[in-house]
Structures are given as structure tokens and as C-alpha cells.
Amino acid sequence: MGLAKTELFTEEQNEIALFAKVFGHPARVAILQHLFKLNSCVCGDLVDEIGLAQPTISQHLKELKGMGLIKGNVEGTRVCYCIDTANWMDMKAKMIPFLDQDLPTNTHCC
Amino acid sequence: MGLAKTELFTEEQNEIALFAKVFGHPARVAILQHLFKLNSCVCGDLVDEIGLAQPTISQHLKELKGMGLIKGNVEGTRVCYCIDTANWMDMKAKMIPFLDQDLPTNTHCC
DNA sequence: TCTATTTATTGCAATGTTACGATGAATAAA
DNA sequence: TTTATTCATCGTAACATTGCAATAAATAGA
Numbered sequence: 001m002g003l004a005k006t007e008l009f010t011e012e013q014n015e016i017a018l019f020a021k022v023f024g025h026p027a028r029v030a031i032l033q034h035l036f037k038l039n040s041c042v043c044g045d046l047v048d049e050i051g052l053a054q055p056t057i058s059q060h061l062k063e064l065k066g067m068g069l070i071k072g073n074v075e076g077t078r079v080c081y082c083i084d085t086a087n088w089m090d091m092k093a094k095m096i097p098f099l100d101q102d103l104p105t106n107t108h109c110c
Numbered sequence: 111m112g113l114a115k116t117e118l119f120t121e122e123q124n125e126i127a128l129f130a131k132v133f134g135h136p137a138r139v140a141i142l143q144h145l146f147k148l149n150s151c152v153c154g155d156l157v158d159e160i161g162l163a164q165p166t167i168s169q170h171l172k173e174l175k176g177m178g179l180i181k182g183n184v185e186g187t188r189v190c191y192c193i194d195t196a197n198w199m200d201m202k203a204k205m206i207p208f209l210d211q212d213l214p215t216n217t218h219c220c
Numbered sequence: 221t222c223t224a225t226t227t228a229t230t231g232c233a234a235t236g237t238t239a240c241g242a243t244g245a246a247t248a249a250a
Numbered sequence: 251t252t253t254a255t256t257c258a259t260c261g262t263a264a265c266a267t268t269g270c271a272a273t274a275a276a277t278a279g280a
Contacts, residue, residue, distance in 0.1 A: 111267080112267055112268050114267090114268070114269095154257065164256085164257070165257090165259080165260095168259085171258095184257095186255095187254090187257075188256060188257080189257060
């Protein structure tokens with residue numbers, strides 16, 4: 001099949017999965033970390049920074065943008081990308097509670 | 111290609127991506143939430159709880175187990191699964207700092 | 221206008237993922 | 251021992267993802 005049966009799950013579960021999916025590739029993690037580190041925008045330096053071809057980076061940026069985690073600003077022939085802080089905070093508000101649930105004190109097994 | 115060029119990225123980036131990937135399907139999110147809610151183990155009730163076929167659930171459980179997030183215990187013909195609390199804490203220690211980075215106050219663009 | 225630069229898009233090959241039916245393996249109960 | 255129950259594995263179809271070469275689109279500068 002290759003595609004998830006989203007209708008079986010809650011809105012919350014699907015949303016968590018979608019965010020997690022976009023973090024599920026090291027290039028996208030690296031892009032985000034770079035954008036955080038620079039504290040401001042970057043452009044196609046990402047292609048040099050990370051060792052992937054330009055179309056590949058462009059595609060990863062598109063997915064990050066599609067989830068609203070970054071935004072781009074055209075500056076001449078270059079495009080400047082940065083973290084979308086408001087959306088990042090919304091994402092955190094959904095992801096962190098999932099990861100940070102109270103751990104069960106297992107009763108009988110395990 | 112279909113597979114990530116992991117050699118381009120840091121250990122940390124690859125690890126974050128691997129954890130995120132396993133959270134990147136709503137069925138696995140649902141399984142984990144269920145295991146958290148019950149505060150103890152579950153078995154194949156997951157098949158009834160979630161609407162997927164038994165082999166599909168079994169496969170998702172295998173992936174969660176492969177990342178160490180859950181562990182299983184055979185009890186007769188049944189298998190009891192639960193959160194692996196120690197490994198879950200290790201996962202949190204890697205994922206939360208990534209999600210919870212200080213947000214840049216964007217300077218010139220965006 | 222023409223050229224160079226930068227980024228996005230298209231098309232495609234290789235591989236991964238998801239889902240399930242069929243089947244196997246293991247144990248419990250009759 | 252036979253049968254039923256439960257879960258894992260295998261095989262496979264449908265689809266998604268990753269990566270890049272080729273190319274298009276947009277703008278800046280000559």
C-alpha cells in the first residue's frame with residue numbers, strides 16, 4: 001500500500017505523525033539545526049553546508065515549508081529561509097506533551 | 111533512491127531522524143498512546159483497538175521494539191507489550207532538546 | 221538585451237513503507 | 251494427541267520517498 005489509513009486515527013495522532021515524519025530525515029534535521037544556529041536566515045549555503053545536490057535540498061526545504069516550520073523570503077536571485085517561530089511553537093505544543101507523558105510504572109509484566 | 115545518505119550527517123542528526131521516523135505513522139502513535147494510557151501492558155487488544163489487521167499491527171510493534179521504545183513479554187499464547195521506560199527517557203533526552211531549541215529572533219528577513 | 225547566478229520544477233531510477241492474506245510457530249485447553 | 255488461540259513471518263501489491271540530472275523560471279548585472 002505505502003500510505004497510512006489516516007481515517008482510523010484521531011486528528012491528534014495524525015498531526016503528531018505528520019510532524020514526526022518531516023523530522024524523519026537527517027537532512028531536514030540538519031537544515032533546521034543550521035537555521036537555529038545562525039539565528040537568522042540562510043539561503044542556498046545549505047547546499048554547501050550539507051552535501052546533497054541542490055534539487056534535493058530544495059525538495060527538503062519544500063517539505064519543511066509545507067508543514068509550516070520554515071518560511072522563505074526572496075532576496076534577488078536568492079531565497080532566504082528561516083524558522084517560522086509561531087508555527088514552531090505550535091508544533092512543540094503538540095509534540096512535547098506526546099514525548100513527555102508520565103511514564104507508567106509497570107505493574108505485572110515487562 | 112529511497113534511502114537517506116546517512117554518512118553526510120552527524121550521529122545526533124541520524125538518531126533524531128530515526129526516532130522521528132518511528133513516530134511518523136499514526137498507528138505507532140496510537141499504539142504508544144494506548145500503552146501509556148493503560149499504565150501497564152497490552153497484547154493483541156491493539157488489533158481491536160486500532161482498526162488494522164493483525165499482521166500490520168505486529169509489524170508496527172516490531173518497529174517500535176526495534177527502536178527500543180517498547181518491550182514484549184510472552185504470556186502463554188499472548189504477548190504483552192509495554193513502554194520501555196529507560197529507553198523512552200533516553201529518547202526524550204535526545205528529542206526534546208531538538209524541539210525545544212531557543213527560537214531565533216529573526217533579524218533582517220522573514 | 222544578453223549573460224550569469226540562484227532556486228524551483230520535472231522526470232526518472234532505486235529503494236523504502238504500508239497493508240493484508242496466507243501460513244507458520246508456540247502454547248493452552250480439551 | 252488433537253484443536254483452538256494468538257502472534258510472527260512471508261510474500262506481494264500499491265504507493266511513497268530519496269536523490270539527482272536536466273531544465274525552467276526569475277532576477278541582477280554587464
